[in-house]
Amino acid sequence: MIQEIKIPRILISGTGSGTGKTTFTIALTKALQSRGLKVSVFKCGPDYLDPGYHSFVTGKTCQNLDGWLMGKDSVISSFVGASQGSDISIIEGVMGLFDGHSPNSEAGSTAEIAKWLQVPTVVLIDASGMAGTFSAIASGIKNHDSEVPIQGFIANFLGSKSHLSIIETASIPLPILGGFPKSYEHSFPERHLGLHSAGPDILTEEKLSFWKDLAKEWLDIEKILEISNSAAPIFSEGLTEIQTKTADCKIGIAFDEAFHFYYEDNFKKLRENGAELIFFSPLRDTKLPEVDGLYFGGGYPELFADSLAKNKILIEDIKNFANSEKPIYAECGGLMYLSSEIQNIEGQSFPMVGLIPGKAIMGPKLKSLGYVEAYTEKRTILGEAGIRFRGHQFRYSDLILENDDESIFSYHIRKRKSDQTTREGYTVSNVLASYVHAHWASNPEIPKNFLASCRRFKV
Known part of the structure; x- marks a missing residue:
């Protein structure tokens, strides 16, 4: 039976790998948790390491959402099922917004997931060393595929709050929801396969508190919640009871x-x-x-x-x-x-x-x-x-x-x-x-x- 399901949700994408999506998602998650909200986090693509970070922070298993590996029905079913009991669901994208299985197709991309789940999307842009160019990049992303529900941008790796103010005065096609300054000493260490595996030695209380406080200070949390609550209902069979066999x-x-x-x-x-x-x-x-x-x-x-x-x-x-x-x-x-x-x-x-x-x-x-x-x-x-x-x-x-x-x-x-x-x-x-x-x-x-x-x- 098809059901209409209301799930407040937001997708965090970027212009490519290394734009700070994982750190931003962790910071936003901690800020929302400090308000008493229950947060579910998902990861686009086949990655294992980022989901480990999100599982550690939320105490709830982070599910992968991969269009090429899973197909549309499985993506929707997994998302709906794992979102139950949460006040908001956050999806972290993979690579750049339009990067996936092929450079000429959105298969396996974050954009594909955004459209399948009709999830309001914000895009992180590396703003270091730029001002007016930020507007050009944002405009290009916004106009690349009108079906992707982009709702705002994040200016990351800023030099200062003055830098953020300068970017905000540019002609941006959608609102800037804040940004983060560069903070190398609080970044998460990497190794040959990407980030180190999640654990209390990596995700220390000191670092998590730092990013939580930074999110509260630098992000428009109220606007982000407003955007997530504007998400349209999902029509899915995701809540249908699955007949699980007796364990034998x-x-x-x-x-x-x-x-x-x-x-x-x-x-x-x-x-x-x-x-x-x-x-x-x-x-x-x-x-x-x-x-x-x-x-x-x-x-x-x-x-x-x-x-x-x-x-x-x-x-x-x-x-x-x-x-x-x-x-x-x-x-x-x-x-x-x-x-x-x-x-x-x-x-x-x-x-x-x-x-x-x-x-x-x-x-x-x-x-x-x-x-x-x-x-x-x-x-x-x-x-x-x-x-x-x-x-x-x-x-x-x-x-x-x-x-x-x-x-x-x-x-x-x-x-x-x-x-x-x-x-x-x-x-x-x-x-x-x-x-x-x-x-x-x-x-x-x-x-x-x-x-x-x-x-x-x-x-």
């Missing part, structure tokens, strides 16, 4: 500092299809929980390789689990952990689980970045041959196999910028590992098939 299958989820890159929607689909998720730590636990299947997500195993290697008791338990033919699924960092060894950026090597016969070697430069489409060429724990799904790669390592046995491959991978395919998806018995971070909204049969494989090997 236990899935162990590797989750700690080394493994925490997961799409929340994948967890949701596992639960809806009868899974009980049991979280464990490859860093600290010495025994696997009693489960029917294992799921190793991405993360930073290379930064914890020494500790992972020293946990030999758990490694032996994982090997025994695999020898019992119970299914194990792994992505990116999980693949690295299941390989024979990891060589870090300094050239040090550490032995890993050894289920996948290859060495994961970290490099100083990005090895792969972007959307991919996968096609299974043989039966795997995810289903019969011919399964298609979409995902994303973002890695600084390569897997160097120990031999030329091509039977290990189970996927053909096609990048969005090429018609050429490469072979991937490493299989050994009921172990399947890949560099692809798969989003199962692109094929809801995958979680069903994975759980069916787990049920087949239940003791």
Whole structure:
């Protein structure tokens, strides 16, 4: 049944990466929370790190909204469902407002999400070293696509309040809702994959208080709330009760500092299809929980390789689990952990689980970045041959196999910028590992098939 749902909401976009969207979103969230408002935050695109920051700040899981990976219906359903119980929903964009799957299409872009969810949008512009040019950039963005509901602009990286006043006197096509000065000492540190993972050592109370107070002082909070409350109702089946199967299958989820890159929607689909998720730590636990299947997500195993290697008791338990033919699924960092060894950026090597016969070697430069489409060429724990799904790669390592046995491959991978395919998806018995971070909204049969494989090997 289609329902009309009122959700106060606002989308924070920018002219590109590095314009301060994440910091701005955190600052606005903290300012709204200080008013007693319950805030839900979402992230456009496939990123894992920014959602971790927003989850930490709100205490509520930040959902990804990706048009290319998920499709319109899944985006709307996820947004509506995760917005329930909140007073306002904030969506952080990805890259620039119109950047997505292709330079000639809005597929996978923030603009696509803005239109699908009819969400009032504000755009951050790096105002450093400019005045009148700010107006030209704002006008170009406003006029690029009239269907994107842009409602205002933010002048970021200002020199002073006088700088903001100068920009405000220019002929701007929409209101300026404030801006932030440069503040390097309160910025959040970055590493090779982007921001450091969220935690109290990074998101300190001192920094969060600083950005909250800055938002109160420099932003027109009342106007931002007025804009968010002006959002049109969403017509959706998002609140329809989903028939969740009784849990009859236990899935162990590797989750700690080394493994925490997961799409929340994948967890949701596992639960809806009868899974009980049991979280464990490859860093600290010495025994696997009693489960029917294992799921190793991405993360930073290379930064914890020494500790992972020293946990030999758990490694032996994982090997025994695999020898019992119970299914194990792994992505990116999980693949690295299941390989024979990891060589870090300094050239040090550490032995890993050894289920996948290859060495994961970290490099100083990005090895792969972007959307991919996968096609299974043989039966795997995810289903019969011919399964298609979409995902994303973002890695600084390569897997160097120990031999030329091509039977290990189970996927053909096609990048969005090429018609050429490469072979991937490493299989050994009921172990399947890949560099692809798969989003199962692109094929809801995958979680069903994975759980069916787990049920087949239940003791």
